[in-house]
Amino acid sequence: xxxxxxxxxxxxxxxxxxxxxxxxxxxxxxxxxxxxxxxxxxxxxxxxxxxxxxxxxxxxxxxxxxxxxxxxxxxxxxxxxxxxxxxxxxxxxxxxxxxxxxxxxxxxxxxxxxxxxxxxxxxxxxxxxxxxxxxxxxxxxxxxxxxxxxxxxxxxxxxxxxxxxxxxxxxxxxxxxxxxxxxxxxxxxxxxxxxxxxxxxxxxxxxxxxxxxxxxxxxxxxxxxxxxxxxxxxxxxxxxxxxxxxxxxxxxxxxxxxxxxxxxxxxxxxxxxxxxxxxxxxxxxxxxxxxxxxxxxxxxxxxxxxxxxxxxxxxxxxxxxxxxxxxxx
Numbered sequence: 205x206x207x208x209x210x211x212x213x214x215x216x217x218x219x220x221x222x223x224x225x226x227x228x229x230x231x232x233x234x235x236x237x238x239x240x241x242x243x244x245x246x247x248x249x250x251x252x253x254x255x256x257x258x259x260x261x262x263x264x265x266x267x268x269x270x271x272x273x274x275x276x277x278x279x280x281x282x283x284x285x286x287x288x289x290x291x292x293x294x295x296x297x298x299x300x301x302x303x304x305x306x307x308x309x310x311x312x313x314x315x316x317x318x319x320x321x322x323x324x325x326x327x328x329x330x331x332x333x334x335x336x337x338x339x340x341x342x343x344x345x346x347x348x349x350x351x352x353x354x355x356x357x358x359x360x361x362x363x364x365x366x367x368x369x370x371x372x373x374x375x376x377x378x379x380x381x382x383x384x385x386x387x388x389x390x391x392x393x394x395x396x397x398x399x400x401x402x403x404x405x406x407x408x409x410x411x412x413x414x415x416x417x418x419x420x421x422x423x424x425x426x427x428x429x430x431x432x433x434x435x436x437x438x439x440x441x442x443x444x445x446x447x448x449x450x451x452x453x454x455x456x457x458x459x460x461x462x463x464x465x466x467x468x469x470x471x472x473x474x475x476x477x478x479x480x481x482x483x484x485x486x487x488x489x490x491x492x493x494x495x496x497x498x499x500x501x502x503x504x505x506x507x508x509x510x511x512x513x514x515x516x517x518x519x520x521x522x523x524x525x526x527x528x529x530x531x532x533x
Contacts, residue, residue, distance in 0.1 A: 206256045208246040211514050218323045225325045226278060227269040228285060231340040233319045234262030234348060235516050235528040237374075237457065239312060243517045248457065253314050259513075260320035260530065261287040261311035264343030267331060274328045284343040286330040286350075286486055287311035287319065303481040310481070320513055322532050332486040335494055341529050342493055342500040349498065350485035351455065352378040356386045358477055359428035359451045363387030368423070370415070370442050371432035372400035373520075374527050375455055377407045377503065379430050384408035385497040394420055394438070399523050407499070421445050434458020443476070444468055452476040503527040 206212050221227045238248060239259040246253045267281045290297050290305035297305050312318025334343045352375065361367055365388045369379050372395035383391050393404040394413045401412035413420060415438065425447030431439045434456030443452050443465055452474060469476060492498040506528040508516040519528045 205243060205253060205259055208253075209244060211243075212256075213510060216321070219325045221269055221271040221274075221325045223271040223273040224328055225271045226267045226274055226283075226328050226331050228263075228265040228283060228324050228326060228331060229268045230263055230265040230319055230322060230324060230532045231282075232264050232344040233260040233530045233532065234341075234344045235260075235519065235530065236262055236348065237520070239318075240517050240520055241457065242312070242314075249460065251314050255315055257312065257314060258317040258320055259312045259517075260318040261313075262344050262347035263287065263311075263319040263324070264334070264340045264346075265324075268323065270328070278328070278331075281331075282334050282336070282338075282340075282343070283331040284334050284346045284486060284490070285319070285324070285326050286332060287326070287347065288330065288481065289327055301483060303483045320510065320530055320532065332490065334490060338490070338493060339501055340531075341504050344529065345500040345503065345527065346486060346489040346493065348374060349378055349382070349489045349493070349500065350482040351375060351479060352382040353485045353488050353492075354482040355379055355430055355453050355455055355479050356382050358453045358479060359383075359430060361386040361388050361428055364389050365428060366390035366392075366424075366426040367428045367430065368392045368394070368420070368426045368442055368445050369404075369409075369430045369432060370394050370420075370435070370438040371456060372397070372404040372409075372412070373432060374503065376430075376432035377404055377526065378498075379432060379455070380404055380408035381498045382492070385492050390426070392423065392426065397523050403526065407503075415441065426450065428453070430455060432456045436462035440465055443474065446472070446474050448472045448474075450474050454478045504529055507531060 289309040290302035291307040393409040394415045420441040421444035428451045429442040516528045519525045
């Protein structure tokens with residue numbers, strides 16, 4: 205990305221792995237909403253693209269080389285990449301919250317380059333081995349699945365729980381699948397588009413609602429609400445649908461500020477929190493996909509090469525699109 209709405213292909217040297225890093229030949233990269241947002245707007249909140257940057261952070265591949273302190277037998281291993289490099293020394297890292305590291309270097313977050321390219325380097329322990337039964341596409345999509353796993357953990361979802369999810373885009377659908385895998389018995393998904401509501405039913409929702417036709421705030425109260433839209437009206441109505449001691453998790457990117465139903469939150473002792481990436485989710489994600497509890501391959505609706513990344517980024521304008529994959533090889 206060289207400017208807002210502008211992409212160019214460059215030849216660059218293959219990066220050399222550091223002592224504790226591996227070099228990964230990239231096989232598949234999922235297109236994320238953040239990639240699209242940077243491409244169209246040049247920023248997300250305080251993160252501003254000021255210099256040319258490679259987009260893409262949902263990736264899988266094969267280890268092509270290792271640093272001098274890494275087991276050389278890992279060369280050739282298929283891996284899913286956790287695309288972050290925390291400092292490991294700050295208060296957040298030592299407390300186990302490395303996703304909140306103030307010195308984090310995260311793929312495709314300015315000024316760090318991402319993965320729409322042939323080769324990347326990553327800390328060896330963040331290159332997670334995947335079984336041969338898992339496709340490259342599914343291995344790449346363990347990254348957004350990690351967001352859904354973090355969301356379910358924060359939402360307190362357990363067997364028998366009820367949950368409301370606003371939005372049936374990629375994250376909403378992944379949250380529905382993950383809620384089902386975590387044992388939720390009632391999974392309500394809302395979306396404006398009937399085609400997306402139908403997809404949500406195929407991926408774990410027990411019921412779907414059109415928020416323009418139903419007062420979502422008046423449904424039978426749920427134990428948890430997840431917003432995957434960023435739309436203020438959806439957030440407010442979703443919070444009002446949460447029962448006593450419930451949980452609200454804000455995942456969608458939207459307005460920086462908006463009014464919330466504070467009296468409802470306070471009187472029912474509802475916990476409201478956000479999700480910023482993840483910590484220690486890949487082992488769970490690999491298990492959920494390998495066991496068949498979650499289906500990532502069926503979510504892929506388009507594949508593109510490096511010459512057509514712009515088309516991949518614009519694929520979200522098609523209501524039939526759910527998840528697009530870029531194959532750099």
